[in-house]
Amino acid sequence: MPQATEPTRNPDLELTVSAPAHGGHFIARHEGRVVFVRHALPGERVRARVTEGTPDAGFWRADTVEVLEASPHRVQHPWRPADALLAAQTGQPPVGGAEFGHIALDEQRSLKAAIFEEQLRRLAGVERRVSVEPADANDDGGLGWRTRAAFAVDSSGRLAMNAHRSDQLIPVDVMPLAVPAINELRLWELDLGPVSRVEVAAPANGSAPLVLLVPAPGASPRRLGAIAERIPSPASVAVWDPEQQQLTRLRGRTWVAESCGGHEYRVTGEGFWQIHRAAPQVLTQAVLAGVKPQPGQRVADLYAGAGLFTAPLAAAVGNSGTVLSVEGSPGTSRDARKNLHGMPQVEIVQGKVERVLHRHHGGLDAVVLDPPRAGAGRKVVEQLHNKGPGVVGYVACDPASFARDLGYFLELGWQLQDLRVFDLYPNTHHMESFALLVRA
Numbered sequence: 001m002p003q004a005t006e007p008t009r010n011p012d013l014e015l016t017v018s019a020p021a022h023g024g025h026f027i028a029r030h031e032g033r034v035v036f037v038r039h040a041l042p043g044e045r046v047r048a049r050v051t052e053g054t055p056d057a058g059f060w061r062a063d064t065v066e067v068l069e070a071s072p073h074r075v076q077h078p079w080r081p082a083d084a085l086l087a088a089q090t091g092q093p094p095v096g097g098a099e100f101g102h103i104a105l106d107e108q109r110s111l112k113a114a115i116f117e118e119q120l121r122r123l124a125g126v127e128r129r130v131s132v133e134p135a136d137a138n139d140d141g142g143l144g145w146r147t148r149a150a151f152a153v154d155s156s157g158r159l160a161m162n163a164h165r166s167d168q169l170i171p172v173d174v175m176p177l178a179v180p181a182i183n184e185l186r187l188w189e190l191d192l193g194p195v196s197r198v199e200v201a202a203p204a205n206g207s208a209p210l211v212l213l214v215p216a217p218g219a220s221p222r223r224l225g226a227i228a229e230r231i232p233s234p235a236s237v238a239v240w241d242p243e244q245q246q247l248t249r250l251r252g253r254t255w256v257a258e259s260c261g262g263h264e265y266r267v268t269g270e271g272f273w274q275i276h277r278a279a280p281q282v283l284t285q286a287v288l289a290g291v292k293p294q295p296g297q298r299v300a301d302l303y304a305g306a307g308l309f310t311a312p313l314a315a316a317v318g319n320s321g322t323v324l325s326v327e328g329s330p331g332t333s334r335d336a337r338k339n340l341h342g343m344p345q346v347e348i349v350q351g352k353v354e355r356v357l358h359r360h361h362g363g364l365d366a367v368v369l370d371p372p373r374a375g376a377g378r379k380v381v382e383q384l385h386n387k388g389p390g391v392v393g394y395v396a397c398d399p400a401s402f403a404r405d406l407g408y409f410l411e412l413g414w415q416l417q418d419l420r421v422f423d424l425y426p427n428t429h430h431m432e433s434f435a436l437l438v439r440a
């Protein structure tokens, strides 16, 4: 998308905002053209600054800088650097990552439900009412839930985050969406000069956090070591070089110890683990209650990560059953192998799901899949169909790719038996879902 040219002539527009759109925007029109406005609410009249919009573009993007007529659902944003209205006063864009913070939590869930319903209608041809469930009863205003946080470092060595769809870095300190263990590290007090990115994982079970320092070009081991010394114990500290895929321990361990439902998991480096502190439990319970794995069954856990669902599936099918657990990332798959080594009914396979299913001979009784944001795609859906399972439990973090894949299942004669949507990313536009599909 080319950078805005129009804003220099006409920086601000007065817009009447209508429906929510997938991706954290709201729809408005200006002289017939669609404008995707952030930090607004349906029914509001706002002044918005165009952030992307060439004169010949089909649509523009804009950030709200002033509310002229407010929605009753508008609230004070809980995080200053992400508050678009405050940021506009300083001439800065807001940081990304809390783009629904100006919306009352109940209304965030209503909007997410409407967005999910629209994706189902448009991409799967399914008319269905959706309600979005809170992650847990103690939602604490949608704060303090992120057990993972990634930060940039600005040119002065300060902890920072990116503005939405931008290289612009904005210094940050306390991140209210993160669990207290992340903020207690007070990373914003450090001179992070030799570092380009910092990634933090702080398990919900209270075990030691892990801080990953991604070095800036030319960073010396001595300066990286000096940063590690200033990070409070008992956090582990490691250097992660994504180019070389190399993880070097500076202090403590190179992994965190997660737990869920009586199972223990190690997750190394930047390996995948569900972000919301309650997500592992919420999703595992949804998967088990929906798929109902039985002793002796042949089950697959696809896009399995470190084995969050594999372990309880294996416990349910027992020694007379089998679980094929497929994960693409070599590091995370090594974790899965360690995490599940005591369960002989589990076969851990590292590789892309589409290739592993192509090679795999034999049928399946039930499948759980939890693909990344892009979804599974038509080929994987067809491969699964041909394996003969009676049920598929589909965990999804993107309603659009899920709805597209659901359409493929429906074309093959499957039925959507149950659908649950969870608010596992409060104060952002993201959501997580679990769908139970049954063969007709």
Ligand SMILES: C[S@@+](CC[C@H](N)C(=O)[O-])C[C@H]1O[C@@H](n2cnc3c(N)ncnc32)[C@H](O)[C@@H]1O
Binding pocket: 272, 273, 274, 303, 304, 305, 306, 307, 308, 309, 326, 327, 328, 329, 332, 351, 352, 353, 354, 370, 371, 372, 397
């Ligand atoms: C959303 S995560 C789910 C992990 C796990 N189910 C959990 O809840 O912890 C998706 C996982 O799929 C892996 N992945 C992405 N594309 C893949 C592919 N084509 N084949 C296999 N694994 C893939 C990623 O490395 C990531 O671990």
